[in-house]
Amino acid sequence: MLLFRSCLKRARSMMLGLFAPALCGPAFITPVLAQPVNEIVWTLTPLPPAMVEKDGKIVGYGVDTLDWFIDRLPAYRHKKEIVPLPRLMQSLTEGGTLCNIGMNKTPEREQILVFSDAVLPHLPVSLVTQTKNDDRLTPYLDDDDHVDLVRLIKSGKLNGAIRAQRSYGAVVDPILKSFSGNPTMTVIGTDEQFLPMITLDRIDWTLYFPAELEYHRRQKTPDTRFTTWPIAGNDHVIPASIACTKTKAGHAVVNDINALVVEHPEMPWVTFYTASLSQSDRKRYAHEVRFWQTHKDDITE
Structure with a gap:
């Protein structure tokens, strides 16, 4: 008993936490808990062809693009939820870390969301x-x-x-x-x-x-x-981003996504979008993306 009290007092005073039982013998060993992971809820909105609801799931090039990034973000626990478009913006204000792919910046959205660099430039209307x-x-x-x-x-x-x-x-x-x-x-x-x-x-x-x-x-x-x-004055690609709520995890995942964008300037994930285009529009898209990559700092998003 005296050994236990002495050991416990020493552990507290040294603030050794989980390491304290190791000093007190095997009788006090406790399992080491896994490091908590940050949960990201991805809001998926049925908007064909980027996201199509099928058999209770969402499929499409938007989901394929998202999965490319999710596979390279192992530090987070990812969860997908189907959110109808009329509820999307409301859902992003209800707490927690929620993210959405394919969103364009507006002053109103930037008040509640943090945006990544452009991840999915797409052809305009x-x-x-x-x-x-x-x-x-x-x-x-x-x-x-x-x-x-x-x-x-x-x-x-x-x-x-x-x-x-x-x-x-x-x-x-x-x-x-x-x-x-x-x-x-x-x-x-x-x-x-x-x-x-x-x-x-x-x-x-x-x-x-x-x-x-x-x-x-x-x-x-x-x-x-x-x-x-192309419509005159509306001919440049639209540089859609990933947007997350302004939580600690939201800022962190956006920073990690931006790092992936820098690491992959060839944007391999756009092949999913390209496959959704006609043959003629694939050529147009390749041309427009090259122009955008060269002049994006001069183009107003």
Whole structure:
């Protein structure tokens, strides 16, 4: 008993913690607990084709890209949760370390989230036509073969369709708003049938992200070829990031992701996104990414 008290007192005074039992003989050995790991909850939002809900799981190039990073972040315990888009921003304010891949910076988001460097540059919203009718667009192209959307809609000669209550980006949205009510521009609640409408000549054009176009083409009209046209003033890639809540673990994982980006300047993970594009858009993407990598410090995100 005296030996026990003496040993316990010495252990406390020396603040040896788990090492104290080793000084007191085998009767007091306790197991060494594993170092706690930081849990990261990845919010996955069904947005085809980046993330598609299938059999209760989320698949797609966004998930494949995320898994590439997760495999190289062993210091964290990773958990995935499906969060519908309307709840996404609210869920990111409910506590804990939550992260999301493919998010773009805005001043409002930066108030509650820390953003990584760009991890997934992707092609912007483009104008889509059926390839066999590409010549219809010739009068509305500038010297770079980019579509002058204002001139196109103002002409009243080609019919287009857009989805109601959808944002097409900071450049395109004001243009569409300025032509609200234009009889040649139909506004529809869903855009899933736009490609069949084009093939039936009910409309001449619509707007899609190129990967989104290819997803719908494979689903709806696999034997039809379409062309994506860059929109004047909206032709650069969009450098999406990974965003995390501003916790200690959130800042840490963003720093680790940035280190991976620096270590892999060739961005091997973008092959998942590239596979979602048409053959012609893969060439366009390779060109645009090279331009972005060379000039990204001069391009406003």
